[in-house]
Amino acid sequence: MPANRVPRTYWDYDPTDPLRCPRCDWEGTTTAEDTQSFLDVRCPSCDGPILKISWPSTEETRAAAEAGNAAAARELTNVEAREALQAEAARIELRDVSQLPDLPDGPVAIVWDQVESDGEEWTVLRDTDGRELFRELAYWEGIDRFVEVVAVLARGFGTRLRSVTPTPTSELYLYGDQLGAPRRVDGINARLRGEEA
C-alpha cells in the first residue's frame, strides 16, 4: 500500500505520483482543482480530500528554480516581472497634489480615465476639459487605489475637491468583479458634493 508522499511545497508536487485516498483506499493519479489559495487534490472515487497544496511563495519558487526545476524557473521570471512592475507602479504613483500642474482657483472636478500605452494600462487623471494632469499604472480592480487617490486629492484640495468621476473606459479595470465598487465611487462623490452617502 503506497503511502502518500506529501509534497512540502507546490514545486515538490508531481501530479504523476500515485496517491492513496485515506478515506476509501482508492489508489491512482488524479488532477488537482485550482482554488484561490491552494491546489485541491480530491479522491475521484469518494471526493474526500487527499492533498492541499498552497500556491508557492516567491522564496519557494526561487529555491526550486535554483534547484533546477524548469517550470519554477519560468514562473520565477513571471513573478520577478510582476514584482518589478509593482515596484515601478508604487514609485511613480500620485502621493501629493504638488505632482499635478497648477489648477485654477475654485472647485476641482477630476476625471478618472484610462489609456493603454507601451503595453501597459494607465490611470489618467484629467480636468473636465480632458487635459491630462497625471498618469500612473492602473490596477486591476483598482477601487482601493481610487479611494487612496481621492484621499490624496482631498488632502491637497480640501473642500475644493468636488468630484472624481470615472470614464466608461476606466470602469472595467476599476470595478472588475467587485460588485460593491460602483456604490463606493457613488458614495465618495456624494460626500465630495457635501451630501450624505
Ligand SMILES: [Zn+2]
Ligand atoms: Zn476516496
